[in-house]
Amino acid sequence: MKRGYQGSPSGPPQSRSKPNPEGDGVFLEDESTKIFARKVADHYSARTNQTLEEREASPIIHLKKLNNWIKSVLIQLYARPGNAVLDLACGKGGDLIKWDKAKIGYYVGIDIAEGSIEDCRTRYNGDADQNQRRKKFKFPARLLCGDCFEVRLDRALAEDGPFDLCSCQFALHYSWSTEARARRALANVSALLRPGGILIGTMPDANVIVKKYREAEGLKFGNSVYWIRFDEDYADKKFKASNPFGIRYKFHLEDAVDCPEWVVPFHVFKALAEEYDFELVFAKNNHQFVEEYLKKPEFVDLMRRLGALGDTHDKSEFHTLVVIFLPALSVVFVTCTLSPDEWEVAYLYLAFVLRKRGQPDQMQKRNVKKGDNDTPITKEDIMYITS
Template sequence: MSRRPRDEPSSSYSSAQKRHNPGVAGGGYGAQQAYSEDQIQSMHVADHYSARTNQSLEERENSPIIHLKKLNNWIKSVLVQLYTRPGDRVLDLACGKGGDLIKWDKARVGYYVGVDIAEGSIKDCMTRFNGDSDQQRRKKFSFPARLICADCYETRLDKYLSEDAPFDICSCQFAMHYSWSTEARARQALANISALLRPGGTFIGTMPDANVIIKRLRETEAMEFGNSVYCITFGEEYAEKKFPASRPFGIKYKFHLEDAVDCPEWVVPFHLFKLLAEEYDLELVLMKNFHEFVNEYLQKPDFADLMRRLGALGDGRDKSTLSQDEWEVSYLYLAFVLRKRGAAPSQRRVGNTSRGKTFLAEEDIEVLSI
């Protein structure tokens, strides 16, 4: 894999400032500094996802949360279908093992750049893109791609991806909350997205629903809650179960989800996420808890048919229907869509996709070190 030096860090900005230049974020870390605590925790998260092996189709179907996974895939598919046009240039932040590549292919996108902190996941994404995965049961993907191993919440990406930008759509699925450990990381994430999206471009994503999580915590006498497939645990520092709006970053909890997640996560108060995004010219278009999202979009015939084909809600038989415990987990999440201010250009950019390839070797993966 090719290794590229990280761009020079930007200067620090305080939260008191009202406006920020999109593409410039605060709290940069110099290369000469030791890793901070939040960087170390980010590495632990990366190690957790890198260590997860690709499951065979049989193993996947035997997962205790298989219908939840299918439901999540349905929600992501609906977002992609609603907001993607043929030929779009896609920036997939926290792309993981490339589980959404097929969704982008079905949307007939023109170019794809995937970024993830976990080196093992990026390698798996490359394997899936090349059609070498056991799960790959389709023709080769129709778009060129570029894969980058980097912490997109620490690394400034606007200069590095200047030849690829602007992107029409950015996606960050089940990962934006990892940026919320510090204000600097949250700002760098939004700065990257804003700088790389075209005016009128769309940012789609999914993340934990802080309102639901805090409500569930306050409903129990203990510091943890869950069911047969998940458990959320808060530290004793939150024993009073109060979370002042003046300290919205770094509210950590431990999240365990069977056959999926076992690592620290951070609460993201969505109303504050919305306000911070507005500082980077990203305006809210949609925010719905997963239950509301499912109930609304299942009313549309095309999406109802997709749900049946995916088998997420099954056919009413006990062994093929989303369990109550899985449905409860889905209530912990929300879907959101933001749009970058400004009018879309009258003419779409016709690809300079020369940096993307239709087949990727391991040395094509670019590693941006902190």
């Protein structure tokens, strides 16, 4: 049986629109793509902020904590004090605390979902959870509402760049519905990152998803907390290397996701990114990522602080990470309450890091930002951008 996505290693098919690393090109969208983008936006807008008690009661709470750990590790590895950060598909601002701990100097978040941006605004202002002490972030911020895989961001953010670091967590695959959107996403990041700047992200692992689909008996596979179902168009379980965009499936994850997503063959993503002046630093499946970075004591301690690890001698409890990774650790009693089904979901994703080619210009001065950390973001401050 074939394993994973059988695509051409030579990269994406020849595009009728020439790539433009500066983001000056016009990438045309069809109406059906916009409809699917709106479905994704409506799904995330409809999700409300949960209380601490509700979050802890989630059937995938340990998976969520693991994902938070992975994002935290990426941020600790690449964010530097004073960095200007662009957060694509920032959602409800769940990573704001991570950026604050990294002591960044400026933050711009953009998301397509109006409800998510409003939640991000209230979280930044310290009003997200009345049961917790008001969090005061140390960096000024700006929020935009719009489709960052459709609109030109270099125009809207002309006074904000260049950025040192861009983050796109569990979202870049939504750009893969068409080649035009995939190119716009990369053109936006390339246009706004300084030479030597970093793009960190997480996305579904196409090799794992296609392998599991081919091993399944029908169009659908999953377990107690998730399922993936492909359309009848892919009933033969074959995917043309000549057309790696728009391979849609429905993804359902308990208490998290229930919307269409798209397969991103990573070798095609890498080749496309190279057209926009990016070079791959690494790409690791989440299982591999956990194994590698749990070898470092500081990241073991981080996972424990996030609540995904504990110290116990109770061998009756299922401890996924212990069984798999204990030989690589010098920590005898590291344990994890991640269930086997949650651990399987983690296997569906990978983490990646890209670096924009070139060396930073030490003489280049970033524009002075308006406002400071004492200035709350009002509803009127949110910029709405359209194509």
